[in-house]
Amino acid sequence: MAAVAVSSLLAQFAPVAPESPNAEGIRDSWLFISIFVFAIFVLVESLLIAFVWKYRRQKRGRFADAAQVHGATKLELAWTAGPVVVLFLIAAFVFIELPGIKDVPDAAAGEEQLEIKVSGRQFYWEYEYPNGVIAVDTMQAPVGVPVRLEVSAPDADVIHSWWIPSLGGKIDAIPGTTNETWFQAETEGTYSGQCAELCGLEHARMLASVEVVSQDEFDAWLAERADDPAELGQEEWEGVCAKCHGMNGEGGIGPRIAGSPTLTDAEALGNLVHNGRGAMPAVGAGWTDEQIRALVSYLTENPPSGS
Ligand SMILES: [Cu+2]
Structure with missing residues (x-):
């Protein structure tokens, strides 16, 4: 026992x-x-x-020196x-x-290797796959394939750190620099980690996970996401907006936004996430129209209830 x-x-x-x-x-x-x-x-x-x-002192007087020992080559x-x-x-x-x-292992002739761009942002991880598919916080990866990660931070002044402990060490996401790391997952499953560099108010909620699936499942997922960005909208809401504004838009670090007409107005929402406003950082600086549309269409279908 x-x-x-x-x-x-x-x-x-x-x-x-x-x-x-x-x-x-x-x-x-x-x-x-x-x-x-x-x-x-x-x-x-x-x-x-x-x-x-x-x-110990034993019988030696309180102020008497102890035996002075020196020299023991x-x-x-x-x-x-x-x-x-x-x-x-x-x-x-x-x-x-x-x-x-x-060192990222060299791709042997004929062997597949996947490259994913990882961007640390306030307060989410954005992944870009070779075919342009974007995902937030949860990365999908095929089992047994070396995955090379190009890690950076597109926003000018905040450093983050990518860390999924069971898939390797920390690597900093630094503005203006691209750091490389990699993993080759041995078994399917979900491996979690989080941003390991204090990056602001909601740093603690900047979680990350890697879902390792079979190559077939991965290919199917990637093709489906390329055709239909509906899931992206949900990931953006949960990973980017809700961390500050609450899962139901009820407010938190950021103000209550449930019922705001901006949520379903692609132009206003695009303007807001591209540029930020007041205390809100430009969380979606550089987001494409497609990324904005994905968020608007998710919020149109799933308006936050406010409580
Ligand atoms: Cu961070």
């Missing part, structure tokens, strides 16, 4: 189960470093307790060389693992 409790406690500190080779490299580095961390912790703390006990060499060896082993291990974590 105790062993189970201890191992489940330790699991709380461990990285999530990796589902992509780069996440495996991160987990392995963590485990390797942890061996030394744990061993050094136990060594230092037990010596500390042992010496506190061994050299072997011991001094050992505690200098030991840490050097430990640091060398850690550095060597990490440098061996690093290319497998950082």
Whole structure:
């Protein structure tokens, strides 16, 4: 029982189960470093307790000096060389693992590779697929295929950070720069994460997830989204508008917007999301007409109830 409790406690500190080779490299580095961390912790703390006990005052007078010990060449060499060896082993291990974590695998001849543009924005993730399909917050990806992510932040002054722990490490989304990362999901499923760089009021709600599906399901989804952007409208409402204005437009960080004629007026809504207004940032700067139309048609069919 105790062993189970201890191992489940330790699991709380461990990285999530990796589902992509780069996440495996991160987990392995963590485990390797942890061996030394744990061993050094136990060594230092037990010596500390042992010496506190061994050299306690006992009958020596309160203000009398304790025995002055100096010069122990072997011991001094050992505690200098030991840490050097430990640091060398850690550095060597990490440098061996690093290319497998950082470098996007080259597409072998005939092998498929998918590229998705990831944009961090206040306060949502926008994905653009090779055929131009746009999605918000939830990414779809095929299982077993290397997915290269081009991560950036189109709005001028806010940095975000893309992080799906089971699919690899964090990568910053920085204005004016494109950072690359990748994953190759080993099993189908939904993997979640969130923006890992404080980016403003609703940063905590800037969640992200990757739904890994079979190649056929992915192809079907991509083709369907290209023909019919209805789902996009819903994602935009939930991922972009509702985080500040409430899921039913009842208001929150932003004012109540249920019943506002702007919601169903493509020109007014386009103007608002392109340029922002007052405290509201230009959440949809650069949105295409199609993106605006998707939102207007969703809101026309599903007017927010206001409560
Ligand atoms: Cu963010």
